[in-house]
Amino acid sequence: MPSADPITPIDASDCKHAWHPFTQMQEYFSNPRLHLVKGEGSWLIDAEGNRYLDGNASVWTNVHGHNDPDLNAALKAQLEQVAHVTLLGLNHRVASELAEDLASLTDGALPRCFFTDNGSNAIEVALKLSFQYWQLMGREEKRGVISMRGAYHGDTFGTMSVGDSSGFHQRFTPWLFHSKIFSAPSHVECAGQVQASEVQSSLQELEKILQNESSRIACLILEPRVQGAAGMRQQPQGFLKSAALLCQKYQVHLILDEVFTGFGRLGSLTAAEQEGVVPDFLCLAKGLAAGYLPLAATLTRESIFSAFQGHFSEGKTFFHGHTFSGNPLACAVARASLKKLRPMIQSGQLTESASLLGREISQNFATHPQVCGYRQLGLTAAIDFSPADRRRHWPVDLRAGYQVSLLARKHGLIIRPLADSILFVPPIAIKPDEIRHLVKAVRLAVDEVLPKLEVHSLS
Numbered sequence: 001m002p003s004a005d006p007i008t009p010i011d012a013s014d015c016k017h018a019w020h021p022f023t024q025m026q027e028y029f030s031n032p033r034l035h036l037v038k039g040e041g042s043w044l045i046d047a048e049g050n051r052y053l054d055g056n057a058s059v060w061t062n063v064h065g066h067n068d069p070d071l072n073a074a075l076k077a078q079l080e081q082v083a084h085v086t087l088l089g090l091n092h093r094v095a096s097e098l099a100e101d102l103a104s105l106t107d108g109a110l111p112r113c114f115f116t117d118n119g120s121n122a123i124e125v126a127l128k129l130s131f132q133y134w135q136l137m138g139r140e141e142k143r144g145v146i147s148m149r150g151a152y153h154g155d156t157f158g159t160m161s162v163g164d165s166s167g168f169h170q171r172f173t174p175w176l177f178h179s180k181i182f183s184a185p186s187h188v189e190c191a192g193q194v195q196a197s198e199v200q201s202s203l204q205e206l207e208k209i210l211q212n213e214s215s216r217i218a219c220l221i222l223e224p225r226v227q228g229a230a231g232m233r234q235q236p237q238g239f240l241k242s243a244a245l246l247c248q249k250y251q252v253h254l255i256l257d258e259v260f261t262g263f264g265r266l267g268s269l270t271a272a273e274q275e276g277v278v279p280d281f282l283c284l285a286k287g288l289a290a291g292y293l294p295l296a297a298t299l300t301r302e303s304i305f306s307a308f309q310g311h312f313s314e315g316k317t318f319f320h321g322h323t324f325s326g327n328p329l330a331c332a333v334a335r336a337s338l339k340k341l342r343p344m345i346q347s348g349q350l351t352e353s354a355s356l357l358g359r360e361i362s363q364n365f366a367t368h369p370q371v372c373g374y375r376q377l378g379l380t381a382a383i384d385f386s387p388a389d390r391r392r393h394w395p396v397d398l399r400a401g402y403q404v405s406l407l408a409r410k411h412g413l414i415i416r417p418l419a420d421s422i423l424f425v426p427p428i429a430i431k432p433d434e435i436r437h438l439v440k441a442v443r444l445a446v447d448e449v450l451p452k453l454e455v456h457s458l459s
């Protein structure tokens with residue numbers, strides 16, 4: 001089936017057996033495959049020894065780089081103790097230690113930690129806890145969910161139901177439950193310069209839903225400050241605080257999906273902390289175990305935990321769990337990562353990296369003929385492509401973003417596209433010269449690929 005012939009045994013095996021996530025496999029097989037064998041800091045190395053900057057932080061997870069000596073040591077030390085112990089009715093030491101560390105993220109306001117093993121599950125748990133909580137309070141009619149336009153919370157049925165990523169999930173709509181969607185604010189900034197901002201209509205729409213329906217709504221779920229999967233769509237500072245106040249006013253839980261924004265991505269441990277907001281549920285995953293191992297956590301209040309206490313026969317138990325919830329190896333790496341991350345934040349290193357990324361993006365792309373939009377916040381950024389006259393677009397199958405990302409490999413960069421955009425999500429510990437390499441490699445790829453696509457544009 002592959003049209004680009006297999007060239008090595010590993011490639012032959014990939015072609016014969018693999019089915020990659022979020023990947024059109026026909027397209028994958030018709031282009032050269034990249035097989036990585038090693039990581040070093042911000043770099044990934046292929047079987048031939050070529051080096052690529054990991055501009056995607058291995059799908060938004062990597063914090064301290066690959067093959068970090070401190071994280072490796074923590075992992076090995078735990079491995080000498082025990083590799084896995086279930087948390088179903090049992091405990092292991094490092095789960096308790098990490099839960100205590102995570103309680104400090106909210107200064108103890110969310111002391112209860114429910115471990116799982118991926119972001120979707122962290123959200124599923126928050127939703128189910130919210131639903132069950134209102135049932136236990138005798139308010140069964142409070143079972144609706146409000147979410148924001150463009151939301152992405154994962155690929156399981158529950159998280160697809162509360163998401164708004166029709167491009168990914170449209171096929172499954174007949175099986176989803178309904179959630180109320182309100183408009184996202186319109187806000188664009190890069191390197192601290194605000195290009196456009198309008199929040200009032202979004203907040204008004206949210207309040208209107210709450211006014212009319214809060215007695216039937218369990219929770220509002222939000223990705224604070226940046227909706228990553230929607231293409232790094234931003235909300236201005238202060239928006240989250242306003243939304244949180246509305247939740248309080250109308251007695252609706254606030255679930256913050258910080259699966260993407262947590263652990264340094266926006267320059268602090270959480271986005272909630274930047275805005276002085278304490279949600280009812282805080283969902284953490286991607287960067288939690290530094291991009292080493294699958295681990296997720298849903299943090300919540302003592303008052304919510306208390307509602308689930310009772311005799312077994314009262315049926316208040318939260319019946320949810322995953323086989324590898326709170327795996328000890330992952331917890332040990334997460335603890336070591338957090339210990340390293342705190343001083344990096346305090347030293348101002350992340351603020352400097354973020355502003356360098358913003359400056360490089362605006363210098364290279366603000367006036368680029370084929371770049372119709374660009375934005376950056378923390379260590380997240382995106383650029384959007386269109387034909388130079390802006391009135392037309394490229395046929396989907398030209399795959400403008402994908403072509404740029406393939407060519408970037410030639411310039412020593414791995415980066416992911418989203419339709420006709422490129423998303424910049426480097427490891428949190430990326431160094432200044434690596435940030436310059438990241439933006440330059442995209443610029444070289446853009447200059448090489450996009451002018452050739454001009455002739456294909458449609459009216």
Ligand SMILES: *Cc1c(COP(=O)(O)O)cnc(C)c1O
Pocket residue numbers: 118119120121123152153154155223228229257258259260285286
């Ligand atoms: C990645 C992501 C998820 C889903 O996490 P998985 O570990 O892929 O299930 C949920 N929410 C946000 C904001 C994400 O970026």
